[in-house]
Amino acid sequence: LQLGLNSAKTLDDVTASLALTLVVDHSGSMGGSKMTDVKAGLHVLADKLPKGTRLAIVKFESTVTTIFAPQVVGPGEVAKVHAAINGIEPSGGTNLHGGLAKGLQHCKEAPAGEYEVRRILFLSDGRASAGNTSETAIVALATEAAQAGCSVSTVGVGGDFDLPLMTKMAQVGNGTAWFVQNADHAK
Numbered sequence: 765l766q767l768g769l770n771s772a773k774t775l776d777d778v779t780a781s782l783a784l785t786l787v788v789d790h791s792g793s794m795g796g797s798k799m800t801d802v803k804a805g806l807h808v809l810a811d812k813l814p815k816g817t818r819l820a821i822v823k824f825e826s827t828v829t830t831i832f833a834p835q836v837v838g839p840g841e842v843a844k845v846h847a848a849i850n851g852i853e854p855s856g857g858t859n860l861h862g863g864l865a866k867g868l869q870h871c872k873e874a875p876a877g878e879y880e881v882r883r884i885l886f887l888s889d890g891r892a893s894a895g896n897t898s899e900t901a902i903v904a905l906a907t908e909a910a911q912a913g914c915s916v917s918t919v920g921v922g923g924d925f926d927l928p929l930m931t932k933m934a935q936v937g938n939g940t941a942w943f944v945q946n947a948d949h950a951k
Contacts, residue, residue, distance in 0.1 A: 783818040783874030787867035789888035791825040795854040810845040820870040824863030825856030826894040857894030871914035889921035906937035915939040
């Protein structure tokens with residue numbers, strides 16, 4: 765038995781119920797090709813966000829900054845998303861805990877009843893060197909995120925990221941763990 769369904773709807777007609785928070789490491793160790801690769805992937809993501817996506821972008825090094833405040837991204841905001849991505853430059857240490865905490869704050873602000881999927885996408889190449897550097901505390905924050913209905917997926921950048929920590933964050937965060945080797949892979 766074969767069953768086929770047709771619909772007059774296109775992908776442009778579909779409204780996503782996705783709240784996505786990007787948490788991007790821009791510490792000094794992210795210089796060179798790592799940052800170029802991450803930006804390339806983020807630009808592709810920005811262009812392919814499903815209609816109705818609520819997006820926030822957080823960057824972190826020793827300090828943590830929200831560079832794109834949480835909002836539904838429509839056609840008028842895509843250029844602003846690209847501008848925010850272009851403004852990310854490497855500097856400082858690596859405050860993994862602070863970046864994840866800010867990402868969790870934004871994710872929790874998205875009403876669970878309004879957004880079926882609430883996800884934090886955490887991109888980093890490093891090991892915690894600023895803020896709360898306790899692996900236990902970082903993993904506990906990922907666990908808290910999952911308990912709040914915000915899954916944490918991690919993307920390790922380059923070949924020297926903290927694989928055990930990034931994998932553990934994704935596992936307890938009910939997310940997935942990936943890695944990026946180059947710009948093509950990032951895209």
